[in-house]
Amino acid sequence: MYSGPVIDCDVHHARSTDAELIPYLSRGWREYVTDRGPAGNVPLTVQDGFPNPHGFMRADTYPKGGGEPGSDYPTMRDQLLAASDVRRAILTFGDDSHLAGHHNPYFAAELARAANDWSVDRWLSQDPRLFSSIMVGSQLPDVAAEEIRRHAANPRMVQAMLVDNPFNRGFGHPVFHPIYAAAEETGRPVAIHGGAGGWANPPSTGGGSVSTYFETHVLWPQAIQTHLVSFIAHGVFEKYPRLRIVLIEGGSAWIPSLLWRFDAEYKGLRREVPWLKRLPSEYFADHVWVTTQPLEVAPRKENVVELLRSMKLEDHLVYSSDYPHWDADEIEYLTARLPSEWHRRVFFGNACRLYDWKEEDIEHAGAVVEQTR
Amino acid sequence: MRVDVGAVSDFEDRRLRIVIAANHQVGVLRWRDRFYALHNRCPHQSGPVCLGIVSGRLSSEKPGSMEVDEETPVIACPWHGWEFELERGRALWDPSYAVKVVPVRVESDRVVLEVGKSAI
Numbered sequence: 001m002y003s004g005p006v007i008d009c010d011v012h013h014a015r016s017t018d019a020e021l022i023p024y025l026s027r028g029w030r031e032y033v034t035d036r037g038p039a040g041n042v043p044l045t046v047q048d049g050f051p052n053p054h055g056f057m058r059a060d061t062y063p064k065g066g067g068e069p070g071s072d073y074p075t076m077r078d079q080l081l082a083a084s085d086v087r088r089a090i091l092t093f094g095d096d097s098h099l100a101g102h103h104n105p106y107f108a109a110e111l112a113r114a115a116n117d118w119s120v121d122r123w124l125s126q127d128p129r130l131f132s133s134i135m136v137g138s139q140l141p142d143v144a145a146e147e148i149r150r151h152a153a154n155p156r157m158v159q160a161m162l163v164d165n166p167f168n169r170g171f172g173h174p175v176f177h178p179i180y181a182a183a184e185e186t187g188r189p190v191a192i193h194g195g196a197g198g199w200a201n202p203p204s205t206g207g208g209s210v211s212t213y214f215e216t217h218v219l220w221p222q223a224i225q226t227h228l229v230s231f232i233a234h235g236v237f238e239k240y241p242r243l244r245i246v247l248i249e250g251g252s253a254w255i256p257s258l259l260w261r262f263d264a265e266y267k268g269l270r271r272e273v274p275w276l277k278r279l280p281s282e283y284f285a286d287h288v289w290v291t292t293q294p295l296e297v298a299p300r301k302e303n304v305v306e307l308l309r310s311m312k313l314e315d316h317l318v319y320s321s322d323y324p325h326w327d328a329d330e331i332e333y334l335t336a337r338l339p340s341e342w343h344r345r346v347f348f349g350n351a352c353r354l355y356d357w358k359e360e361d362i363e364h365a366g367a368v369v370e371q372t373r
Numbered sequence: 374m375r376v377d378v379g380a381v382s383d384f385e386d387r388r389l390r391i392v393i394a395a396n397h398q399v400g401v402l403r404w405r406d407r408f409y410a411l412h413n414r415c416p417h418q419s420g421p422v423c424l425g426i427v428s429g430r431l432s433s434e435k436p437g438s439m440e441v442d443e444e445t446p447v448i449a450c451p452w453h454g455w456e457f458e459l460e461r462g463r464a465l466w467d468p469s470y471a472v473k474v475v476p477v478r479v480e481s482d483r484v485v486l487e488v489g490k491s492a493i
Contacts, residue, residue, distance in 0.1 A: 174437070235436030267417075267466050268454035275433035279466060 002335045002343045005363050006086045007351035009291050010193075010248050010320035013123050013132075014070035014094025018044045021096070024114035024121070029107070044111060046101040046164070050213035054326055061324030069324035070094055073126045080323045081129060084331050087348075087362045090158060091123060091132045092248065097193060101164035105139030108166075112137040112147055116157070124156050131355075133161035133191055136179060145182035152186040158355055159183075159246065161191040165223070170230025177239070184240040189289070189354055192227050194220045194249030217327075224250030225258055228288065232262070235275040237283045246289040246354055249322060253296035253304050256311040259284055281311070289354045291320035292338075292346060293329040301337050314342040318351040376486045381479055384408070389448065391423050395488040399475050402427060402459055404446045409459035410475040410486055411448075420452030422472055430458060430465070 015021055021044055022030055033042040061079060063072035070076065071094075081089060096115040102108040112135045119132040134157050136144035144160075151157035160183045167175055171192060183190045195204060203209040204223040210216050224247050237243060262280040270276065276283075290313065298304045308314065322328040331347070338346060352359045376394040384390060384403035391400050391413055398413035400423030415422040430445040446459045456465045462472035476487040 235433075239436050267464070270456060270465055271431050271449070271454070273433075274431045274439065275436040 001332045002347055004085065004344055005348045006084055006319060006331065007348055007355075007362075008080070008086050008089045008321050008323070009246065009318045009351055009354075010092050010293060010322050011076070011080065011089045012070045012094050012097075012323065012325060013076070013091040013119065013130075014068050015096070015118070016067035016071040020071075020122075021111075021114055021118055024117045025110060029110045029114075032107075045095040046098045048101065049098075050216050052213045052326065056326055058324050058326055058328060068094065073123065076323070077127065080321065081127070086129065087365070088129055088131055088351075088357075091119060091130055092161060092191070092193060093119070093133065093135055096135060097161065097163045098195065099135060099164075100138045100162065100166050102137075102139070105137060105166070108137035109140050109143045109147070110137075111135075112144070113150075116147065116151065120154065120157070131156045131158045133157075133159050134188070136160055136162065138162055138164075138176060138179060139166040141176055141178040145178040148179065148182040148186055148188060157188075159189045159191045161193060162227075163193045163195050170234075171227040172230030172232070172234035172236050174234065177236070180236060180240050180243055184243045187242075187356060189244040189246050191246045191248055192224060192250075194224060221250045221254055225254065228258070228284075229262065229280075232276070232280045232283045233273055235273065237287045238275055238277065244287055244289065244354060246291065246318065248291045248320060249293060250290075251294055251296055252290045252292070252313055252317060253298075253307045255284075255290065255313060256307050259311055284316075285312070289316050289318050289350060292317050292334055293320045293322045294327055295329060295334060295337055304337070305339060314339075314345055315350060317342075317346045318354060319347045374488050376488050378484050378486055381482050381484060384484060387427060387446075389423055389427050392486075394475075394486050397475075397488055398423070399486060399488065400448075401477065401484060401486070402446060402448075404459070408477045408479060408484055409446065410477040411457075411459065411462050412473040412475065414472070415450040415452065415455065416470060416472060417450065417453060417455050420450050422448060422450040422457065425449045425451045427459070430456075 018041060022034060057069040061069035063075040099108045099111045115135045124130050124132055134148055134151050136147050138144050148160050160179060162171055169175060180190060204216060205219045206222050259281040266280055296304050349359060374395045378392045378394060378401060386403050389400045389402040391398055399410050400413050402409045413421050413423040425448045427446055427448045429441040429443040430447045432440050432442050447456045448459060449456045457463060457472045462474040464470040478485055
């Protein structure tokens with residue numbers, strides 16, 4: 001098993017109840033959501049979605065003292081951070097990751113602000129290994145950009161994160177560009193997490209809606225593919241040449257075939273997008289990172305490795321556990337599935353490039369465990 | 374081999390004509406006061422590239438803008454739309470990928486090709 005330093009790029013920290021987040025809302029929004037008599041509070045979580053027959057969480061991640069998986073720092077510390085040499089973990093929220101699925105754009109913007117403050121206050125304060133995504137209410141891109149800038153001075157708020165899609169337009173569409181301007185300006189990558197395209201509305205699948213969680217989970221990469229193609233075709237990387245993006249939980253073995261097709265189509269259809277100066281695969285090479293989980297499972301692991309190698313993805317893959325979700329990938333499992341010469345890059349080095357961190361600063365800092373117990 | 378393919382006045386501006394020169398199909402284009410010539414064979418799937426549409430090169434300074442460079446004629450292969458600039462036959466997306474061009478010049482109001490001396 002790989003025993004070197006690890007950066008985990010997808011760790012879901014969650015709140016167990018709405019009550020945890022309500023204190024972080026402004027006074028007016030607190031008034032709006034609370035004390036509605038017998039009707040109860042206005043729910044903070046988007047209500048749509050497909051039920052997973054197993055539940056969405058690994059059964060062993062429920063904290064012993066109660067609450068939702070991912071909601072208890074000591075449980076996460078012991079199960080995830082201490083289980084291997086995790087030097088840094090990127091937090092990616094739980095239910096609040098879907099706040100861009102809210103119909104009310106003002107409510108979503110306020111929830112994003114509150115969720116980010118909650119993340120700083122309740123999580124980053126507990127362990128220096130924790131780093132957080134910045135949730136944005138992409139329904140209001142200008143407000144989302146301001147939210148990114150609000151965290152510019154906090155180096156532990158490391159990326160802007162998009163999940164749900166309020167406009168049913170690929171994320172490369174100019175309506176979203178204020179978000180990317182702010183991300184580039186503040187040096188933050190943009191993370192696009194699986195489920196982007198809509199948890200329920202709009203559907204996250206091409207060609208039509210599906211009926212089961214089984215189907216939607218198989219087709220999880222489709223929305224990620226839409227956004228990747230959209231980013232490149234709209235010239236986002238020409239407009240924001242220092243912007244980096246990371247595709248989370250959308251798989252990776254499909255990337256070579258998509259880029260082969262993308263390059264081939266560009267040769268015939270360049271007239272439509274003359275602002276592109278290079279092949280789509282070249283933009284990918286300079287601007288895109290991809291998380292490992294869920295690594296595709298082929299009958300022979302060499303099949304997947306050969307595909308990944310064909311597009312040099314060993315320099316783009318960043319390790320992600322997806323803790324505490326039911327489909328999380330373990331380090332030991334990935335160690336066996338990926339060539340040993342890739343391990344340090346995938347588990348550590350590539351993430352350092354993504355987040356513009358110096359490997360030596362992290363590696364020589366020493367593991368921080370005892371002071372947090 | 375030097376091949377005379379006609380008078381300058383035989384060539385309409387911006388209209389590519391295919392001529393037979395030393396058993397080769399060659400597309401000859403008059404673009405304002407300049408002449409271009411290239412083999413009628415796309416390097417992609419051997420399509421008749423010279424049957425494609427000629428236009429000024431579309432360019433863009435930033436996403437969403439669309440300009441035309443009238444100084445740079447390009448041809449789009451009718452089979453798959455791959456575009457090549459006429460000057461050197463190079464694909465717009467990869468200068469190392471090209472249609473073979475044929476040296477062409479005007480001598481005493483005659484258009485003359487040097488077939489067999491491809492630039493590529």
